[in-house]
């Protein structure tokens with residue numbers, strides 16, 4: 001698996017009796033190189049899960065021919081790379097996974113879509129899924145309510161209140177928010193995901209796809225490119241050389257993450273270290289196959305980037321980042 005992903009992906013792989021092996025990623029492209037793949041692969045390797053991270057996409061031609069030569073199935077995780085109905089994933093992959101979770105580009109308050117390119121596999125999965133319990137409408141509306149509350153937190157006053165209350169009760173704001181946007185918080189994870197979507201959820205997912213707002217996406221893309229262009233050479237951008245980047249998030253690797261976050265907060269920018277992604281752990285008896293990503297993760301800071309931000313706000317943010325990252329060099 002791509003070394004960097006959400007922890008639940010490795011949990012699913014383990015649940016099915018497979019051993020996840022992290023494949024290291026190139027920092028500039030956030031893609032596994034053939035060299036990294038060689039290192040992580042053994043004769044026991046059955047599948048490769050490639051994640052298109054941060055809103056960028058990875059050209060898979062070389063990876064697919066590498067995998068084909070070894071009889072490895074390639075599955076692609078497109079959760080962070082949704083760009084609307086015109087891109088159903090990469091031809092040649094056995095499966096392409098899309099997420100409509102809370103913090104994704106087109107949220108439906110949960111749910112996902114899988115494109116399968118094998119009829120037998122499709123039939124088997126369909127049969128299994130038909131035996132699963134259906135998500136109740138009540139549960140779906142609970143989720144909608146939660147997303148509405150989170151959306152309200154985007155306003156200054158409720159946000160300040162929450163931060164104040166959490167400080168009083170000794171809880172961490174970042175950790176609390178990260179947990180509340182997770183698709184499947186708490187225990188019984190596998191039980192939670194072996195569910196069919198409710199009718200309203202299915203409708204909402206279909207609607208998010210058919211009425212996809214490509215203007216918002218273009219805006220985010222333009223702002224991301226602008227920000228990348230305004231950062232100085234001292235600023236280490238992560239995954240910015242991926243193709244067709246839409247900047248779902250904007251990660252940088254900072255030499256002093258705490259200072260960068262503090263300085264940005266002082267200037268009115270809410271950056272975060274983000275805790276939703278992890279580096280897949282290597283099995284105990286094997287040498288670590290993801291040293292680059294493991295060293296990188298503690299340095300990663302996600303800069304805020306929203307279609308509603310102005311160009312001036314982006315430029316000012318770049319100045320703050322440039323200043324922090326140039327000191328200490």
Ligand SMILES: *Cc1c(COP(=O)(O)O)cnc(C)c1O
Nearest residue numbers: 005006051077079099100101183
């Ligand atoms: C969001 C995400 C998923 C799936 O998350 P759900 O909320 O369960 O849909 C999978 N992989 C990555 C890399 C993600 O970012």
